[in-house]
């Protein structure tokens with residue numbers, strides 16, 4: 395894939411891959427350019443290790459960096475995140491400012507995450523839930539597999555997936571080498587139009 399400017403990237407990604415009948419997610423192919431993906435991955439070694447959140451309720455070997463706090467507003471990666479938030483809001487019918495977050499997820503070899511959902515504590519309303527737009531930044535063969543509602547979700551490197559992580563049970567099976575995910579969260583209506 396060529397390396398378009400962010401604006402042409404934004405225009406170029408409608409719609410996603412048609413998902414199988416009855417599927418509960420949308421895949422957006424080549425959501426990020428290889429160059430930008432590599433620039434996000436560089437944060438794994440560039441960002442101070444103590445900024446990665448670990449432990450407590452998080453699985454061993456899994457940690458995450460708060461990109462909205464770490465990146466400067468003029469950084470092209472921050473600009474990319476803002477555009478991705480707009481795209482996500484449009485897709486789910488939400489608002490970019492509504493409980494939005496953005497993490498760089500790092501899974502070390504042998505780690506994974508058991509079946510879970512991601513509710514918004516105290517905020518999950520009858521008609522709203524948490525969504526995630528997750529971009530696979532590492533090669534799939536070394537990254538482990540994502541399952542949603544017990545269904546394997548095949549993703550290529552640089553693809554994104556949008557799904558309701560607040561209501562759908564999902565897990566990541568044991569990661570062979572390293573899994574790196576750009577993960578945006580946002581509140582949206584339970585029923586996407």
Ligand SMILES: O=C(O)CCC(=O)C(=O)O
Nearest residue numbers: 512526528540559566575
């Ligand atoms: O690594 C992934 O693809 C899934 C991460 C996850 O469990 C989540 O975003 O809630």
